[in-house]
Amino acid sequence: MESDTIEKETNKEQGLKNNFNNSQHDGELYTEREYCKKILDVSYNPYEGFHPATEKDDEGKKVFIDAKKICRIFGTDVKTKVLDDVNLKIYEKEFVMILGPSGCGKTTLMNILGLLDTPSSGKLYISNNLTVNMAESERAVFRRKIGGFIFQQFHLINTLTALQNVELPMVLDNLETDTRTQRAMKLLNLVGLKGKENNRPSQLSGGQQQRVAIARALSNKPKILFADEPTGNLDSVSGKQVMKLIKELHDQGITIIMVTHDSTLLKYATKVIRMKDGQIEQLLQRDE
Ligand SMILES: Nc1ncnc2c1ncn2[C@@H]1O[C@H](COP(=O)(O)OP(=O)(O)OP(=O)(O)O)[C@@H](O)[C@H]1O
Numbered sequence: 001m002e003s004d005t006i007e008k009e010t011n012k013e014q015g016l017k018n019n020f021n022n023s024q025h026d027g028e029l030y031t032e033r034e035y036c037k038k039i040l041d042v043s044y045n046p047y048e049g050f051h052p053a054t055e056k057d058d059e060g061k062k063v064f065i066d067a068k069k070i071c072r073i074f075g076t077d078v079k080t081k082v083l084d085d086v087n088l089k090i091y092e093k094e095f096v097m098i099l100g101p102s103g104c105g106k107t108t109l110m111n112i113l114g115l116l117d118t119p120s121s122g123k124l125y126i127s128n129n130l131t132v133n134m135a136e137s138e139r140a141v142f143r144r145k146i147g148g149f150i151f152q153q154f155h156l157i158n159t160l161t162a163l164q165n166v167e168l169p170m171v172l173d174n175l176e177t178d179t180r181t182q183r184a185m186k187l188l189n190l191v192g193l194k195g196k197e198n199n200r201p202s203q204l205s206g207g208q209q210q211r212v213a214i215a216r217a218l219s220n221k222p223k224i225l226f227a228d229e230p231t232g233n234l235d236s237v238s239g240k241q242v243m244k245l246i247k248e249l250h251d252q253g254i255t256i257i258m259v260t261h262d263s264t265l266l267k268y269a270t271k272v273i274r275m276k277d278g279q280i281e282q283l284l285q286r287d288e
Helices: 003-019 032-040 106-113 136-145 162-172 177-190 206-218 236-251 263-268
Strands: 050-052 063-074 080-091 095-099 121-126 147-151 224-228 255-259 271-276 279-286
Touching: 063 106, 080 106, 080 255, 080 279, 095 106, 095 263, 106 224, 106 255, 106 271, 136 147, 147 206, 162 177, 162 206, 177 206, 206 236, 224 236, 236 255, 236 263
Parallel strands: 095 255, 095 271, 147 224, 224 255
Antiparallel strands: 050 279, 063 080, 063 121, 271 279
């Protein structure tokens, strides 16, 4: 950057610094410089620290999910190709974020990777097992034993308490009552909801409901967590609490695949998939 440009930018920042000194925005105390950068977009780049992924980036990593030539077509009379020849490898312990414009196929891709949906063509391997010919009962076992799921809309059962919601997957797994209650209590404590065990979803804030959903997703000790816009319905403070929890889970070794529209969350990711029109437009890897 030319020196007079730098000077202009610095003056702009200084002017804003005077206006926004120690300002509180979105529930977070930004330094003046950070805030100026954000609103002026002077040099704020959510992709800073990432580079286009190469084969070298994956050396020594263990493949968890391998998607080959995945297509998904919806409709019978009028067919719409929503995923078009997607090739993708996800490695153990990665924190993968899927971004892209509305309707580009992010949720469809995540649903296929999580065995909530099946591709129209292509092959999907999970831990080297080909999933295409799996019976629905086997897919259900994967979803219950290996995967954990959280969604923008929480999907809690309104007639059950927080504790009962977290216990539910363990009931399906026939765990003894004492064991599952103890585990659900521990998980609710972990997500910061001690004392809210007997509240029903309607008696909890959005952020608290999402934390119950996270506790429920953890009840089966998943190896991989699928999160579709987990902060999409939350205010920024609750969103940050939820992201902090998800980051902690990643730090503990859980692989995370998350769909988001919010590029400010990229700071948590180790890999970024940018999608467009049903295809992977760009694959980015965090610098070591
Ligand atoms: N079950 C379905 N039947 C028909 N069309 C579908 C179905 N599910 C998704 N679609 C279509 O597939 C396209 C991709 O949807 P998808 O939800 O994967 O996009 P997205 O990138 O997650 O969008 P958004 O960011 O808005 O959530 C959309 O045009 C959508 O209308």
